[in-house]
Amino acid sequence: MRVSVALFTADLRVHDNPVLQAALRDAERVVPLFVVDTGIRRTGFAVPNRAVFLADSLADLDAALRARGGRLVARVGDVVEETCRVAAETGAAAVHIAGGVSHYAARREDRLRAGLAGDRRELRVHDASLTAVPPGALTPAGKDHFAVFTPYFRRWESFSVRGVLPAPDAVRVPDDVHSAGLPGTESLASGSTSPSLPVGGESEARRKLRSWLSGPLSAYDDQHDDLAADATSRLSPYLHFGCLSPTELLHRARAQDNPGAHAFVRQLAWRDFHHQVLAARPDAADHDYRSQHDRWRRATKEIEAWQDGRTGYPIVDAALRQLRHEGWMPGRARLLAASFLAKTLYVDWRVGARHFLDLLVDGDVANNQLNWQWVAGTGTDTRPNRILNPLVQARRFDPHGEYVRRWLPELRHLDATTVHRVPHLDEATRAGLDYPAPIVNLASAAARFRERRGVG
């Protein structure tokens, strides 16, 4: 009887899962395997907020497999050693896995291929799983990836994306495969979590997807930058863990031909864009994609104020406090908080990216590091030296001050006009607010940035 292993990584779902489908097609019995990789844990990527979401997602995946006659087999240890061990125990002929884009994923693939080959087993890598358009499928002439979004998007739009795969009716697991038991949050990470986290798992992802498609999507074009409206999909953690397939999401959004859907589809292209950059340049996770020869400031006090949401700029502070409370923030808030650190304070983008990765439920090497680099001007932005002014951003994207008042209780009694003028208040008026004075003067900061970058 032929056996294969479906090794789950960032694809924790049964719907539209090319890895699971291929493993089922390939054999009569399949081992749906998840390895709690102690290698990842050592590098600190299993942070508490994501550990909670991961534990939910694994429990939900196990339930979906059980409903189909199977179960999730969990192991703890080195992912390559454990996978090879399971393959040997069950006599599996092949292991199926989704193609990843990070340095870690590339090394895992190489080690798995070598480890399995020794026993004449095969590794089958499925590329159209974690992104809608596989990294490397689109390239400009003579280059291995696109470095600019707009030409990438033009090609991406006409790419023939594969069809959506159904969830399997039945999954038959070989008898007697030992499972370590599903990991709980405590076994994945230690430390405190944000008080208001989303529920993980494919079931919740599909509920959120249905509700998003049934109405809010059509208003996305007008509202996605309105901070108080909270009008984005909040699907990012489900995409990060693969509880939701980007291919299915793309097909279902495209089925709605309206400006909201078009704008949303463009955001999904940004996700694929950053993944194809990281796949070609895995070092961009830690190193400048395009160095500007920065000599970043080491401003410990200012970094702490930024992390704590106490910079004295209400819109920036609101964004960072939402991050701590929810492990998530809308894209506009990420942009202005990141620009404040990297450009206004002129602090290394890696410091900010690390803080985001420590808290974001959707914290993702491709999206986080490359968006940070985009904002810092060391990445793919074609205007690397623009600076977002937090006061202008506040008036534009939180015109009634609702977002600021929601996250800064000490300013809740102020009206819409005053709340954004707080940085300009005199000392005596501010004294009654229990809110810090601005830690930096915006005009001097902009001049410092231009001087350090050598731009006029």
Ligand SMILES: Cc1cc2nc3c(=O)[nH]c(=O)nc-3n(C[C@H](O)[C@H](O)[C@H](O)COP(=O)(O)OP(=O)(O)OC[C@H]3O[C@@H](n4cnc5c(N)ncnc54)[C@H](O)[C@@H]3O)c2cc1C
């Ligand atoms: C400094 C910074 C750090 C970021 N870090 C992350 C991260 O760690 N993980 C992450 O998933 N996204 C990250 N983003 C991208 C984006 O802000 C989030 O994906 C988005 O805000 C998530 O909310 P949503 O699901 O409601 O998005 P929506 O606005 O509903 O968009 C739908 C989906 O499109 C994708 N998307 C949207 N904007 C972007 C973008 N700029 N780049 C790539 N994909 C995008 C996401 O998968 C998102 O879920 C970051 C952006 C910035 C500026």
